[in-house]
Amino acid sequence: MQNATGRTVSLRAAGTALVVELTEPVPRVLHWGADLGELSDADTAALSLTADGAVLNNAIDQPRRFTVWPTEADGWSGTPAQEGHLAGGAAAPGPVLTGSTHRDLAGGGGEIGIAMTDRTTGLDITVTYRLEPSGVLGVSAELTRRADAEPVPYDLARVSTLLPLPARAAEVLDFTGKWSSERRPQRRPLGHGGHVREVRRGKPGLDSPYLLAVGVPGFGFRDGEVWGVHVAWSGDQRYLAEQLPEGAGVHAAVLGGGELLRAGEIRLAPGATYRTPVCHFGWSADGLDGLADRFHALLRARPGHPRTPRPVVLNSWEAVYFDHDLDRLRRLADRAAEVGVERFVLDDGWFTGRRADDAGLGDWYVDPRVWPDGLAPLADHVRSLGMDFGLWFEPEMVNPDSDLAREHPDWILGPARGRGPTSRNQYVLDVSHPDAWAYLLERLDTLVGEYGIAYLKWDHNRELHEAVHGPGDRPAGHAQVEAFYRLLDTLRSRHPALEIESCASGGGRIDLGVLARTDRVWTSDCNDPVERQSIQRWTGQLLPPELIGSHVGAAESHTTGRVTADTFRLATSLFCHPGIEQDLTRCEPAELARITAWTALYRELRPLLHGGRQVRADLPGDATLLHGVVAADSSAALYCWARLATSAEGQSGRVPLPGLGPDARYLVRVRTDLGLPSLHQTAGPAWFTAALDGWVPIPGAVLVRAGLPMPTLNPGHAALIEVRAA
The missing domain is CATH 2.60.40.1180 (Golgi alpha-mannosidase II)
Structure with missing residues (x-):
């Protein structure tokens, strides 16, 4: 029987609040959204009293409650917080509260930890709510099989992080897209049932839901109440907004998400732990701009957020493509320095056998046929001109036509029966394989140290289909992301000043999980400013401008063939972290003069552009x-x-x-x-x-x-x- 006299704890920051009642057997969320102010004991009693709805016909014989870990044990018929089984049994989890913690944060907000145990599955569960000073609420969970649990592994099928929504939250906004056309908004009414977006690409993808928002009908950039969630995970994901006819307790619907787990991917033996990605929830009374303000403040408050002025970048890709010639690249660097570039990045084509995109990927050694003296002559020349030197990598991928693939076919993801077709002429390296991971770390560490590399453009061009490995075809998507994170973390620990860009066919891996370890994202492979105006506008719903890479390309777009004026290309790039992606040695003096004026304008306005409110x-x-x-x-x-x-x-x-x-x-x-x-x-x-x-x-x-x-x-x-x- 539920206890209606639980203790109430609140988190408050920046005009938003979370109120949780520590009822038994499972605590419940009384409120999430606008700050209710300082609540007295009488106030919290009133909030608790008004948190029970009617007992409905043809329903359980007590008021339904929306708990912090909703399951069928609560009479909840929607998406449960936990799904799994023990060898086909123990499929009805019933956790009970065992303890809680509550602390305030120095800058505002605070943290609530709720501990539960489920005797049926042998799981200890901890749910953590952390309200940041920005008003963004991070929610995560940890599930651990107790050491004394029966030895059969618990097959975890899904963990969903869910928060309640009121009835006035009745319109859904999320995103879709494709290569060179990312983050296209789509809106629809929230009806009964579930609005569910699943990502099965091994990365968030070019059609990433990105941020799922639900608001009052007609909410816009500047007006309307809106609630949103972002899943901070760089692999498969699941987002949902769900509404049942009976509601969610006294709330109308739920909003949430989590990692999408493949069958058999997480098998918890006694002592093993699964940690969910953090789901970041935000509320705004001031439309989408108010929601963006919260996420921008969250990111800017991170200890690892870039603190130095963001340099003007020149990336060599659309200037020279695979035509790597030292003299040509030196001339390009000379011209870049003249117009005010501060960072020069050598893109694809520098490593062994890489004269086109069908060979060499994985052989991370400087090609002696193209670079007989290594990259030092170019890197030193770039630095002598006052610019940083950066380099392109795609560590997680491999071409079949490579020494790596020929020598270590066992390092490549794919079913034992044989791998499927290549995509972009490449397969995926199993980064969770200890030897493959060690090889990548050694190559990256050595090259960064040898050439004084200040910046890595880290690409990820294909999706992970049939992401299994080994004779048993074990699912590897979750392990791949964890190994990728560990690789980034280790490399950054060895080179603390190194900056890294997350690129994935353009904007295919943009999430707060990868941004905890990187310094900017490549927003899209499309530099066409007409497309970019929309792509950047919506990328800014989550990220502040200083994290959004945007380059000025040639007059004729590489991806669309559209011809645009340089004034428009320059103005479009200005509002992000700008750069250049064209052959400056072919520009007329008048265009070079405008580019030089643009870099000067950017440096003048950089504090405003990268410190203000979008x-x-x-x-x-x-x-x-x-x-x-x-x-x-x-x-x-x-x-x-x-x-x-x-x-x-x-x-x-x-x-x-x-x-x-x-x-x-x-x-x-x-x-x-x-x-x-x-x-x-x-x-x-x-x-x-x-x-x-x-x-x-x-x-x-x-x-x-x-x-x-x-x-x-x-x-x-x-x-x-x-x-x-x-």
Whole structure:
């Protein structure tokens, strides 16, 4: 029988709160969302009293409760927290509370630990709720078979982290995508049943759900209450929002996720432990920008978050591809230094046998036929010009046409009956194989040390299909991710100053698990600025700009064939961690001058761009976008007004500039450092014409509440609008 007089504990930070009642046999969540304030004993008693609903017809004979570990033992008919069995039995877990901990964090928020035990399965379970000062709630669990449990392994099928949602959370937003078109939003009503997104690619994938948000219908960037979850795991994942007709206790629905486990992947013998990935939950009363603010604050507060100014990067891929020639690359480096590049990265093509993408992958030795003196002549030249030297790797993959594959076929993932087709001419190395792991660590460690490498572009181009290994075809996806994390952690411990970029066919491995160990992500293989405006806008829902790699490519896009103006390409890249991915030695002097002005503009505005709050305007249609970065105290801002396509409307009307103080007084100007955008108008608006020549005083009430009539641009053009306090 449930005990209704449990002790209540609360976590509060940044206007959000979690309230848990330590009832028996299993504690329950009384509230997650807006801060309820300091609760007295009478207040918590009232909250507990109002947390029991009606006893329904044709239902269990007591009020249903949504517990911290919901199972059928609670009368819960939705996705359970735990699924598994002992040799076909013990399939109805019934954990009971054994203890709890509660502590506050110095900067705000706190942590609750709830310990339970399940005699049926022999499992001890600990659930940890950690509310960060940002207001983001991290939830994780640890399941350990007791040492005295029966020797049959417990086959863990699934662990789901779940939190309740109110009835007003009735619209779902998540993401899909494909190569060069990642993070495409999709919205739908939340009805009865489950909205479930499963990732079975061995990495989050180009169609990653990324962040599952549920909010009041019509929520936007700036308005509406919204709840969201992100699974911080770099392998298979599961996201869900689920609503049953009877609700979830007095709540309407649940939101959650976890690792997607393959059959037989986690078998817990006595003494063994499974730790779930952290699921990060956020709540906002101020729309998607408010939710993004919380996640950006969470990431910026990490001890390992990049603290030094993010350098302008030149990556050699779209400049030279596989045509590695020392003299050509030296000339490219010379030109890069002249325009203001601060980091030079040598991409694919430097290692043994790598003249195309069908050979050499896995043979991580500098090719003596192309680099007879090694990489030192280029690396030293780059550093003599005042730039860092970086290098591309794809450690987890192997070409069949490689010495590694020929000498160690037992290191390659695939079923014993024979591997399936290659993808991108490659297979996957079993990084969890001790010898393969040791080989990769030795090669990476040696090369980083030998050449003074400051930066690794770490790629991961194919998906993990049939990710099994050994004569028993043991599932290896979970072990692969853990070994990958261990490889990154060990390499970083040996080279603390080394920075690493997570790249996976562009944006296929972007999650907070990999970002706990890396310094930025490669957002997409597509440098087309029209595509990039959308990709970057939505990548920013989770990540702050300084973690989002964005490069300026050639006029004709490598991936789409679209031709765009350099002013638009430069303006688009400015709002992330910018770089260059084109052959500067082929650029005309006028274009080089604009690139040089762009790097100078970036260095000038870098503190604002990488320290302010991201803002996005809610506009009708997708032909135009307005986004920007506003200083934490609203004293300065930079906005991008971009047109991606033509529209039926000739005028934008007044467009409010989000994020500024309505009671402050401001000066506004249009930055013309990169040149003027192409205008589809004869003249004006008047403020815009005046702002081309210098600062124009405009009060915050006009900027924020009334808005500015924006210039009508031609498609593929953008204007940069700078604001500062008067």
